[in-house]
Amino acid sequence: MNVSEIARRIPEAVERLRGEGIDVLVEDLEAYGRDETEDYFETPGLVARPRSTAEVAAVLRTADALDLPVTPRGGGTGKAAAAIPAPHGMVLALGRLNRIREIDAQNRFAVVEPGVVLQDLHEACAEHGLCYPVDMSSRGSCMIGGNLATNAGGERAIKYGVTRDQVRGVEAVLMGGSVIRTGGKTSKNSAGYALHHLLVGSEGTLGVITEATLRLLTLPPYRKALLAPFESLERAADAALAVEAAGVDPSALELIERSAAALAEDMLNERLPHADAAALLLVEVEGFHEGRTEENRDRAAEILLHNGAEDVMVAPRERVWRVRHAIAEAVKQLPAYTSVDACVPRRSMPQLVHEAHKIAVQYGLEVICFGHAGDGNIHTDFIRRRHEDDSWDRNVKSAVRDYLRVVVAFGGTITGEHGLGLLRRDDLPLQLDASTIEAMRALKNAWDPKGLLNPGKILPPL
Amino acid sequence: MNVSEIARRIPEAVERLRGEGIDVLVEDLEAYGRDETEDYFETPGLVARPRSTAEVAAVLRTADALDLPVTPRGGGTGKAAAAIPAPHGMVLALGRLNRIREIDAQNRFAVVEPGVVLQDLHEACAEHGLCYPVDMSSRGSCMIGGNLATNAGGERAIKYGVTRDQVRGVEAVLMGGSVIRTGGKTSKNSAGYALHHLLVGSEGTLGVITEATLRLLTLPPYRKALLAPFESLERAADAALAVEAAGVDPSALELIERSAAALAEDMLNERLPHADAAALLLVEVEGFHEGRTEENRDRAAEILLHNGAEDVMVAPRERVWRVRHAIAEAVKQLPAYTSVDACVPRRSMPQLVHEAHKIAVQYGLEVICFGHAGDGNIHTDFIRRRHEDDSWDRNVKSAVRDYLRVVVAFGGTITGEHGLGLLRRDDLPLQLDASTIEAMRALKNAWDPKGLLNPGKILPPL
Numbered sequence: 001m002n003v004s005e006i007a008r009r010i011p012e013a014v015e016r017l018r019g020e021g022i023d024v025l026v027e028d029l030e031a032y033g034r035d036e037t038e039d040y041f042e043t044p045g046l047v048a049r050p051r052s053t054a055e056v057a058a059v060l061r062t063a064d065a066l067d068l069p070v071t072p073r074g075g076g077t078g079k080a081a082a083a084i085p086a087p088h089g090m091v092l093a094l095g096r097l098n099r100i101r102e103i104d105a106q107n108r109f110a111v112v113e114p115g116v117v118l119q120d121l122h123e124a125c126a127e128h129g130l131c132y133p134v135d136m137s138s139r140g141s142c143m144i145g146g147n148l149a150t151n152a153g154g155e156r157a158i159k160y161g162v163t164r165d166q167v168r169g170v171e172a173v174l175m176g177g178s179v180i181r182t183g184g185k186t187s188k189n190s191a192g193y194a195l196h197h198l199l200v201g202s203e204g205t206l207g208v209i210t211e212a213t214l215r216l217l218t219l220p221p222y223r224k225a226l227l228a229p230f231e232s233l234e235r236a237a238d239a240a241l242a243v244e245a246a247g248v249d250p251s252a253l254e255l256i257e258r259s260a261a262a263l264a265e266d267m268l269n270e271r272l273p274h275a276d277a278a279a280l281l282l283v284e285v286e287g288f289h290e291g292r293t294e295e296n297r298d299r300a301a302e303i304l305l306h307n308g309a310e311d312v313m314v315a316p317r318e319r320v321w322r323v324r325h326a327i328a329e330a331v332k333q334l335p336a337y338t339s340v341d342a343c344v345p346r347r348s349m350p351q352l353v354h355e356a357h358k359i360a361v362q363y364g365l366e367v368i369c370f371g372h373a374g375d376g377n378i379h380t381d382f383i384r385r386r387h388e389d390d391s392w393d394r395n396v397k398s399a400v401r402d403y404l405r406v407v408v409a410f411g412g413t414i415t416g417e418h419g420l421g422l423l424r425r426d427d428l429p430l431q432l433d434a435s436t437i438e439a440m441r442a443l444k445n446a447w448d449p450k451g452l453l454n455p456g457k458i459l460p461p462l
Numbered sequence: 463m464n465v466s467e468i469a470r471r472i473p474e475a476v477e478r479l480r481g482e483g484i485d486v487l488v489e490d491l492e493a494y495g496r497d498e499t500e501d502y503f504e505t506p507g508l509v510a511r512p513r514s515t516a517e518v519a520a521v522l523r524t525a526d527a528l529d530l531p532v533t534p535r536g537g538g539t540g541k542a543a544a545a546i547p548a549p550h551g552m553v554l555a556l557g558r559l560n561r562i563r564e565i566d567a568q569n570r571f572a573v574v575e576p577g578v579v580l581q582d583l584h585e586a587c588a589e590h591g592l593c594y595p596v597d598m599s600s601r602g603s604c605m606i607g608g609n610l611a612t613n614a615g616g617e618r619a620i621k622y623g624v625t626r627d628q629v630r631g632v633e634a635v636l637m638g639g640s641v642i643r644t645g646g647k648t649s650k651n652s653a654g655y656a657l658h659h660l661l662v663g664s665e666g667t668l669g670v671i672t673e674a675t676l677r678l679l680t681l682p683p684y685r686k687a688l689l690a691p692f693e694s695l696e697r698a699a700d701a702a703l704a705v706e707a708a709g710v711d712p713s714a715l716e717l718i719e720r721s722a723a724a725l726a727e728d729m730l731n732e733r734l735p736h737a738d739a740a741a742l743l744l745v746e747v748e749g750f751h752e753g754r755t756e757e758n759r760d761r762a763a764e765i766l767l768h769n770g771a772e773d774v775m776v777a778p779r780e781r782v783w784r785v786r787h788a789i790a791e792a793v794k795q796l797p798a799y800t801s802v803d804a805c806v807p808r809r810s811m812p813q814l815v816h817e818a819h820k821i822a823v824q825y826g827l828e829v830i831c832f833g834h835a836g837d838g839n840i841h842t843d844f845i846r847r848r849h850e851d852d853s854w855d856r857n858v859k860s861a862v863r864d865y866l867r868v869v870v871a872f873g874g875t876i877t878g879e880h881g882l883g884l885l886r887r888d889d890l891p892l893q894l895d896a897s898t899i900e901a902m903r904a905l906k907n908a909w910d911p912k913g914l915l916n917p918g919k920i921l922p923p924l
Contacts, residue, residue, distance in 0.1 A: 107807040153650040162650055164659070165627065180898040185807040188615040188624055188839045188878035190663055191886075191893055192920055193902045197626070197659035201652055218709060247680060247750050288709055292754070345569040345647040377650045416650035424653075431653055436642040439909065440655045446908035447901065458654055 001067055007088040009066050010045035016066075020058045023049040023096070032073065032091045036138075036328075037081040037423055038337060044071070044085035051096045053171060053179060053210040059092050060208065061177035063452055071454045072204035074114060074146030077138040079328075079339055080421030082149065082203040082457050089455075094145045097210060100124050108216040109168065109185045114145025114209050131219040133160035137325040148209050151201035153417035158244070158374040159251040159286070160217070162417065163200065170196040171211035175448040185213055198443070203419050204454040206447050220286040223251070224297040227315035228304045229277030233257055233357070233369060236279035237350035239307035240373035243283055244346065246303050248296045252284040253374030254324055255353075260368035260381075264326035267333065272323055277310065281373070282320050327370055328379075336384035336392055338400060342407040343416025346376035355406045356380045363399040364391035377416035404430055420458045428460055463529055469550040471528050472507035478528075482520045485511040485558070494535065494553045495546070498600075498790075499885055500799060502543040506533070507550035513558045515633060515641060515672040521554050522670065523639035525914055533916045534666035536576060536608030539600040541790075541801055542883030544611065544665040544919050551917075556607050559672060562586050570678045571630065571647045576607025576671050593681040595622035599787040610671050613663035615879035620706070620836040621713040621748070622679070624879065625662065632658040633673035637910040647675055660905070665881050666916040668909050682748040685713070686759040689777035690766045691739030695719055695819070695831060698741035699812035701769035702835035705745055706808065708765050710758045714746040715836030716786055717815075722830035722843075726788035729795065734785055739772065743835070744782050789832055790841075798846035798854055800862060804869040805878025808838035817868045818842045824864075825857035839878035866892055882920045890922055 010026075017024045025032075025047040034041045045068075050056045063070040069089035076083055085091050098115035105128040112121060118132075119139040125132050134147060136154030146152070148170075153162040160166075169183025172195075182195040199207055230236035233255075240253050257279050265271050274280065283300045287293035301312045331337045344352050353369045360367035360382065371379035382399055384392040404414050408430050415424055428437060441459055444451070472488075479486045487494075487509040496503045507530075512518045525532040531551035538545060547553050560577035567590040574583060580594075581601040587594050596609060598616030608614070610632075615624040622628075631645025634657075644657040661669055692698035695717075702715050719741050727733050736742065745762045749755035763774045793799045806814050815831045822829035822844065833841035844861055846854040866876050870893050877886055890899060903921055906913070 104807070106809040109807070151650075151652045151656070153652075157650060161627075164656070165623075174901060178897045178901065180901045181895065182898060184875065185873050186805040186839075186875050186878065187808070187837045188613075188619060188805045188834075189875045190613045190615075190877045190879050190881045191875045192663075192882060192890060192899070193668070193905060194613070194626070194659055194663050195898070195901060197656055197662075198905075200659075201654075201656050206655070343648040343650045345566070345571070346649070347568040372650075375649045377648075411647050413646065413648050413651045413653045415652045416648065417652050419652045420654060428654060433643065435640045436644060436657070437654070439636060439640065439642045439657060442908040443655060443660075443905060446904040 003087045006068060007045055009068055010088060013062055013066050013068055013090065014046055016062050017048055017059065022055050022058060025049065032093065033085060035076045035078040035081060035083040037079050037421065040081040040084045040422060042085050042087050044091045045088035047091040047093050049093045049096050053173065056092065056173045056208055056210050057177040057179055060173050060175055063090055064176040067450060067452065069452050069455045072208045074143035074149065075117065075141045077142040078146055078150065078421065080415065080419040080423040082419050082421030084422055086455050092208060094143065101211065103128050104185065105130060107185050110214045110216055112144050112212055112214065114143060116144045118142050118144060118147060125216055126219060129219050130216040132166065132214060133217055134163050134166060137328055144212060145209055148200050148212055149203045150417065150419035153372065153377060155252045155254060155372060158253055158372065159249060164197065166214045167196055167200055167212055168215055169213035170199055170209050172199055172207040172209045174207045175453045183213060203421060203457050205444060205457050220288055222290045222293040223284060223286045224293050225315035225317040225320065226283045226297060226301055226304065226312055227320055228281045228309035228312045229274035230279045230281065230308055231277065231310060233279040233353050234350050235308040236281050237353050237373060239304055239309060240281055241346060241349065242303050242307040243300050244374040246299065248285060248300045250283050250300065250374060251286040252282065254282040255370060255373035255378070256280045256282065256324055257369045260327050260370040261323055263330035264323045267330040268322065268326050270319065270323065272320060273313065274311065282315060282324065331381050331383060334383050334385060335387045338382050338396055340380045340400060340403060341377065341416050341418045342380065342404065342412050342414055343375060343377040344407055344410040344412030348410040348412065349373060349376040349378060352406065352410060353378060356403055359399050359402050363395035365395060365399055422456060425458060426460050465549045468530060469507055471530055472550060475524055475528050475530055475552065476508055478524050479510055479521065484517050484520060487511065494555065497538045497540040497543060497545040499541050499543040499883065502546045502884060504547050504549050506547035506553045509553040509555050511555045511558050515635065518554065518635045518670055518672050519639040519641055522635050522637055525552055526638040529912060529914065531914050531917045534670045536605035536611065537579065537603045539604040540608055540612065540881070540883065542877065542881040542885040544881050544883030546884055548917050554670060556605065563673065565590050566647065567592060569647050572676045572678055574606050574674055574676065576605060578606045580604050580606060580609060587678055588681060591681050592678040594628065594676060595679055596625050596628060599790055606674060607671055610662050610674055611665045612879065612881035615834065615839060617714045617716060617834060620715055620834065621711060626659065628676045629658055629662055629674055630677055631675035632661055632671050634661055634669040634671045636669045637915045645675060665883060665919050667906060667919050682750055684752045684755040685746060685748045686755050687777035687779040687782065688745045688759060688763055688766065688774055689782055690743045690771035690774045691736035692741045692743065692770055693739065693772060695741045695815050696812050697770040698743050699815050699835060701766055701771060702743055703808060703811065704765050704769045705762050706836040708761065710747060710762045712745050712762065712836060713748040714744065716744040717832060717835035717840070718742040718744065718786055719831045722789050722832040723785055725792035726785045729792040730784065730788055732781065732785065734782060735775065736773065744777060744786065793843050793845060796845050796847060797849045800844050800858055802842045802862060802865060803839065803878050803880045804842065804866065804874050804876055805837060805839040806869055806872040806874030808836070810872040810874065811835060811838040811840060814868065814872060815840060818865055821861050821864050825861040826853035827857060827861055884918060887920060888922050
């Protein structure tokens with residue numbers, strides 16, 4: 001359907017949705033037209049803000065009846081343009097479905113709605129001495145629904161796994177309004193297709209998750225951190241792998257290129273030690289026994305020193321994380337940037353950061369690398385520091401493309417945790433062959449034959 | 463298609479497959495007509511034994527061209543009749559795709575074909591100081607393909623997760639012969655739909671996995687076991703939960719009802735201690751540090767003694783496991799039995815075993831409970847000890863049905879690790895509502911519109 005036809009039907013949709021008691025916005029919708037991805041924006045035709053599963057079903061029934069595209073939206077913190085609406089299309093904002101329906105401390109599960117902010121879940125779990133282990137920079141505003149939609153990873157995945165690894169069941173609404181439920185509060189389940197695992201990572205293109213059952217862990221009371229400077233990014237990367245392989249079981253292992261830290265330091269007006277190092281490594285260990293946790297930390301320190309660290313200091317933990325978490329925000333304040341969150345087999349990670357810099361030099365661009373070194377999941381941001389740098393417009397696309405080719409050649413994935421959205425959709429054929437993408441398209445067609453649910457995301461156009 | 467039409471086309475299929483160089487059996491096919499599920503048997507029309515992905519594709523292309531049903535088969539150790547062929551249909555036996563393509567010790571991944579026997583993978587990993595942590599009684603004959611198809615759990619899942627938790631990517635052949643590949647040797651991946659997670663647990667109804675990339679762990683060198691007798695099954699179940707909750711992180715936590723152990727002891731002509739106890743609990747802990755592993759074991763011992771254990775002994779580990787693993791085999795030698803492998807939220811497990819016995823009494827049947835207590839995943843076998851026990855024929859179906867209703871009322875799943883196959887297929891509507899089953903059927907239709915791939919499994923007939 002063309003854009004003007006969509007716009008023409010919006011008033012009818014507004015009337016129907018309001019008739020079902022659903023809160024609908026039709027003005028000042030700009031905030032719903034973007035997420036945290038640079039350069040993507042579309043103005044939606046309406047924003048529906050359902051408060052219940054039944055209301056989500058009503059929205060998807062209405063979208064189906066009127067052939068209107070509808071884009072689910074969580075906290076709007078996505079970095080792959082997966083929450084950008086179709087022009088004049090509907091946005092299904094899930095922020096009012098924000099109840100923690102249950103913390104089942106006995107069985108160690110949380111049952112949550114998609115609009116729950118990640119940090120709120122952390123705090124609710126901590127009150128029970130429990131822990132939902134997925135964590136990331138955007139914790140204060142990202143929502144569980146978006147975490148599920150992208151299969152978010154974050155900084156503790158090295159020890160506790162990604163979002164998928166925590167999910168034991170979902171309730172979801174499919175296009176047309178059908179409500180499904182699979183899985184539940186069990187650690188094992190072989191009853192039919194794992195629809196919840198198909199929905200996790202599907203970026204709102206297959207269905208809208210309205211409830212998730214998440215496993216919880218007992219909150220480890222002890223956490224110890226180390227900070228180590230290195231004379232080169234590659235040496236830091238090598239040392240990260242040595243720590244990862246040594247059995248100290250770190251709960252975080254973050255690589256921070258010094259120039260990336262500097263951007264955040266400037267923004268925060270706060271300095272980390274070792275301003276002259278090329279890269280920093282942050283290592284954290286967690287545990288239930290203070291002495292053993294300290295032993296693990298000390299063992300990590302030894303490994304760092306044996307693997308090229310110029311120093312190892314017991315980290316000023318909060319300050320280091322503040323800087324680490326501010327990098328993405330600082331990058332956003334530059335004239336231009338583009339982020340790649342590739343993940344490679346972990347032993348290829350040092351070579352990957354090396355290749356990123358080689359490609360940047362080749363194209364006359366600047367690049368910074370930071371992120372989850374222990375996982376092989378590195379944020380590589382090509383940045384434009386000054387507007388007058390004209391190699392940017394000419395070269396950034398080719399540089400990203402070359403970099404993604406290297407990632408795939410290493411056996412990696414072009415996105416480790418952000419998803420494909422609109423941003424990486426057209427790069428998917430670099431990684432997957434046509435038959436695999438075709439098989440994905442067949443599933444999409446099976447559940448959403450008219451292609452109305454978050455159209456244009458994930459699958460490259462035919 | 464009716465059975466005689468299928469039979470009529472088999473010679474044509476044999477000719478085509480042999481024309482492509484594929485090994486095809488047409489005689490003495492009885493062994494391919496059953497698995498380890500009681501009471502299920504069908505004679506296939508042919509057995510194809512491909513040696514490569516390309517040959518698997520040729521088999522599925524031929525099945526599609528001739529409209530012939532085809533049932534993939536691994537080690538034939540399944541317990542839900544998922545490997546029973548359609549009458550006169552094709553069997554796709556995967557035992558010759560039995561290469562371990564790679565043990566990537568650096569990145570800690572194994573790349574394996576579906577016909578690899580689980581124990582062979584264990585041994586290959588151990589040579590590299592690594593460990594594939596899924597383990598179960600049938601390790602000597604079950605194949606990775608079947609483990610993937612059922613999302614097998616087993617006895618170490620309490621610490622290391624089920625099969626799904628180890629899978630990072632697959633190559634698979636879809637009906638018609640299209641080959642797909644998703645995932646790979648990365649710990650994070652958000653590039654499109656997680657087709658490998660859809661295939662895991664799909665019991666060969668959606669596609670045939672021809673290669674899997676599995677994460678490996680460093681092999682923990684220390685393993686310590688405890689055996690504790692209890693005066694009642696329920697007390698043992700309560701104690702299991704106490705151990706599970708205490709943070710000693712057991713790698714196995716097995717409940718064995720004494721009458722179940724006795725069946726195995728009789729068969730093996732070997733006795734465990736505490737013949738007069740109502741139930742035994744086996745606790746194992748694993749670790750990288752001998753002292754800490756022993757500390758964990760001792761802590762588990764304390765908890766057992768505080769929770770009703772009549773004694774705690776450092777277990778004669780191999781003997782206990784031999785008996786535990788022989789239970790299923792011993793049960794098979796009885797005149798009749800039926801196994802349920804339900805999994806409930808773990809705190810409901812003691813009540814579940816209580817309800818199993820209540821139902822058995824009500825119907826005049828015998829029942830034994832054993833299995834993965836820490837997971838809430840209990841094997842409940844209704845058994846017929848003597849042929850002359852005529853309440854069996856009259857009552858066993860109703861007893862199982864009542865038991866499954868209790869499982870679902872507890873928020874559990876009717877199968878924790880065996881799958882639905884033909885055995886539990888018609889019970890699925892107890893657990894999932896019609897819209898969810900319909901959504902599963904839509905996926906099946908998308909990839910196998912003619913319904914030729916392992917027909918009749920998982921989804922109840924319309």
